[in-house]
Amino acid sequence: MKSTSKFLSMVVMLVVLLISSSASPVNAARQFKDVKPGHWAFESVNWAYDQGLTKGYPDGTFAPDKPITEAQLVTMLVRLDCSSPDSFPSEPGQHKASGNYWYLSGKNIPLDGQNRTFAKDWPVKRSTAAQIIAAYNGYDLDKKQAVQYLYTEDLATGRAGKNTWKDFSPDDSLTRAEAVDLLRKVSMNGSCDIVGLKKRASGKDNGTFPLPSSFDDDGTVHFPTNNKPSKPPVVINPGASNEVDIDKSELIANGNDSTYVTVSFKDCNGNTIPYDRSLAVRVTSSAGATLAGDTEKYDYDWSNNHSRPYKTSIMTGTDGPDATVKVTAPLSKTYLKDTLTFELIQGNGSSYINCANQIVTVNLDYVPKAEVRLEIVPERYTQNGTLIEREKVVTTIVLPGGEVVRNFRGHVNLRSTSGIQLTTYSPSFVSGAATAYVIPNESPEPIRGEIIAEVVPYNSFYPVELTGVINETHSVDITHDGFLSIDAICSNEIPEMAFIIDASGSMMHNDPKSFRITKTQGLINNLQAERNIAIKFNSSSQHLITDQWFVVPPHLTRIGQSGGTNIGAGMNSAFDRMSSSGSKVAILLTDGNSSESSIQSALDKAVKGGIVVYTIGLGKERNLNSPLLKKIAKDTGGTYYHITDSIDLGLVYQSIIKEITCGVPALTCSSASMLFENPSVTFGTPRVVMETDLREGCGQIAKVVVRFNSSKGNIDYELVHRGHNNYRFIIDKDEIANYHLYTSAQFIAYDRSNNQVGAIKTVPIK
Known part of the structure; x- marks a missing residue:
């Protein structure tokens, strides 16, 4: 009897436990009077409550159909992130979500309320939410590509299941129920840790999620016509699959401030254009900015009697898919909005754009501002028959529109970082300029730092426009190149040397001071090999010279920067000219990608010929085929180096010198x-x-x-x-x-x- 009673008690207890455990999620959701079982978002609202993302409103409702504000969405995102606390405190007097905004701004999540307080309490549009979620997961996308990202990752569907832009209702407000449903799918799709972006959103990842041809379908039915073209048309959404990279989008309208803009084109099918090709591109500035590509030829439009060109354009070439231009702001006393137009031109290589010219537009802003302008100016002169080279730091005060203040009475307090020394740290203004000289670098390693300046007036009689720049700190980057040297104690035989140097158009951005020329000249002069081969390559290769060490350096000045990147052509050209016997070393320097098939054939030639190849990747790693460059070095007994700044080339060359002459293994982390x-x-x-x-x-x-x-x-x-x-x-x-x-x-x-x-x-x- 006892055992039966105990058994019945256990059964009752088990039933109670089962009922309570199965009912707990229902109880969690049923606390919201307006979200009951059967509601389409019931499970998602229940999940959001259990995860602590939301507590609903004090009256016991969740308001599933109410638009969610950006601040509410921001708070949920912070709570969803496993690597952060549930919230960040705000300063007294600030919006209660300001701390959370601060956290997400550090991840470069695109939020309207970051700089506009009132936008924090605005409803979030569905397309904006897509862009925020994409950034949360590490993708820098424009709104259309962000919506396509949600479709591709099964995070959302269109209203009618068509999964087009219009079907997403991009301009409708995101409801609270839709928000928690989206976040639940995000949490189920991967890690709960926020990824974020490395820098401010610019749409650089757009090519990752290209739009289908029907994506922009607005529902209109187009009837066929009898006037059929000779070739079937290929539909392209200009800019939809093309990537844009901008160093900075706002410049001071002073005729001096500049930025680099790169557009990466895709062919008509959304594929990357081969890196060994170079296509013609016309770049136009609607505001008259100064443009520089791989040519200095400009076209000006002087229409309407403007005092300056109302439009400038330049013809340049791509480095494979990438067209890069340097943009210098025009001189203006008024705010200017510029539209840069990149247009692929039919012609050489037109098979990649046979669907019609592709046009991509980029917007820049030119803002007139008073400024303290710090410039590092090189100076060369002869003293007692000796050429002297030095740099000077020139400080000028400039009014909006570019006029230099020449009657300013005061001085500038200077200080430097990273050990850079100046001849004076408090020069006075004379005729509008305060000048100090940089003491030359005596270190073999390059020095990177800043010169920081604070202008100190002797009185208060200066233009009111300068109020915001006087007694404030200003800075300019400065670099000191190191020097190469050879250890006389080491006695290894100097091998035959080949120098295979990238001369593609992207070098304008990645090596603006042409360190690949000057440092290679220094390397040749230090090694003094009896036989040296110099090759430059872009879309094709060009043999510069083969000769003794003291003859080769001047010929390296012919290395320019235009066209694509054909690494294989450069390697083959060099290897074909190397001797059949003796020790041989080649140095390959590139900032881009290239066809693997041509490189593989050249690599086979190097292995067979016993050529040791040192490979150097310069610039952003995403633009390099690092695995292939590593393979070239490994298979030939060389070393692969990656540097992001061309000034570090000296450190790499010094390491190579030591390995060749002394047999000391190369240092691969010697630079910052x-x-x-x-x-x-x-x-x-x-x-x-x-x-x-x-x-x-x-x-x-x-x-x-x-x-x-x-x-x-x-x-x-x-x-x-x-x-x-x-x-x-x-x-x-x-x-x-x-x-x-x-x-x-x-x-x-x-x-x-x-x-x-x-x-x-x-x-x-x-």
Whole structure:
């Protein structure tokens, strides 16, 4: 009897547990009077409540059909992110979601309310939500591509299941129920950690999710016509599959401020144009900006009697898919909005654009501002028969529109970072300019830093427009190139040398000071090999010279920057000219990609001929075929180097010199750009975020420090190792004394013995 009673008790208890466990999610959702079982979003609302994303309203409702505000969506996103607390506090008097906005702004999530307080409480459009979710997951997309991303990843469908732009109802407000349903699918689709963007959204990932030809279908039925064209037309949505990369979109309208703009074209089927091709592109500025591509030929439109060209254009060529131009703002006293037009021109290589000319537009803003202009000006003169080269720092004060203030009475306080020395640190203004000279670098390593200036007036009699620039800090980047040297103690035989140098159009951006020419000249002069082969390559290759070391350097000045990137042609041209016997070394420098088939045939030739190849990838890693460059080096017994800044080429060459002459293994993390990946210091409200990744294979790093240079001594902050080579530190901005005076910070790595690893990396503060 006892056992039966105990058994019945256990059964009852089990039934109760089963009922309670199955009922718990229902109870969680039923607390909302307006979301009951059977509602299409019932499970998603239930999930959002259980996850702590929402508590609903005080009256017990969720309001599923009510538009969600941007601030509400921001709060849910922060709560969804596993790597952050549920919310970030706001400063007194600020919007209650300001702390959360600060956190997401550090991830470059595109939010209207970041700079416009009133927009925080506006309803979020469905297309805007798509763009935010894409950025949350690490994709920098325009709105149309973001909607296509949601379709592709099964995160959303259109209203009628057509999955077109119109079917998404992009301009409708996102409801609260739609928001939690979207976030639930995001959480089910991958990691809950926010990815974010590396820099401000510009649509650079648009090519990742190309739009179907029917995407812009507006529902209109088009009837066929009897006038059929001789060739079937290919529909292209201009710019839909093309990527745009802009260094900065707002320039000072001073005739001096500049930026680089790159448009990466796709062919009519959305495929990447081969890198060994170069297509003609016409670039036009509607506001009369100065344009520079791989040619200096301009066309001007002087119509309507404008005092300056109302429109400028330039013909240039692509480096494979990429067309890059340098844009310098016009001189103007009024705000100008510029539309840059990139147009592929039919002609050579037109088979890639036989669907019609592709046109991509890019918008830039030119804003007239008063400024303290800091310029690093090279100076050359002869003294006692000796050529002297030096740099001077020139400070001028400029009114909106570009007029220099020539009667300013005062001086400028200068300070420098990274050990750069000046002849004076408080020059006075004379005829509108204050000048100091840079003491030449005596170090073999390059130095990167900043010159920071503060203008100090002797009285208050200066134009009112200067109020915002006087007694404020201003800065300019400065680099000191190091020098190459050879260790006389080392006695290895110098091999036959081949130099295979990229001369494609993208080098205008990646090597603006032509270090690949000057440093290669220095390398040749140091090694003094009896036989040297110099090859330049772009869409094709060109043999510059084969001769003794003292004959070759002047011929390297013929390396230009135009056309595509045909690495295989350059390699074959060099290898075909190398001797059949003796030790042989080739150095391949490129900033781009190329056809693998032609490279593989050249690699086979190098392996068979016993040619050791050192490969150097310059610039953004996404533009390089790093695995292939590594394979070339590995298969031939060489070393692969990656540098993001061309000034580090000297460090690479010094490492190669040491390996050739002394047999010392190459150092692959000797420079800051090799060691630190994506270092950044962001001054937000109210916190400062310091963060960097470290490149793999750089040895045992014990700690990473961020240093702020101060006249009263350096201030160091040690970053916290968060795993996966990531280091980060967050501090309240007010804890950094005089934080408003800092314009840059330095990243420094140390080993376990507290020895510095690699070089110091200086970054601007955002």
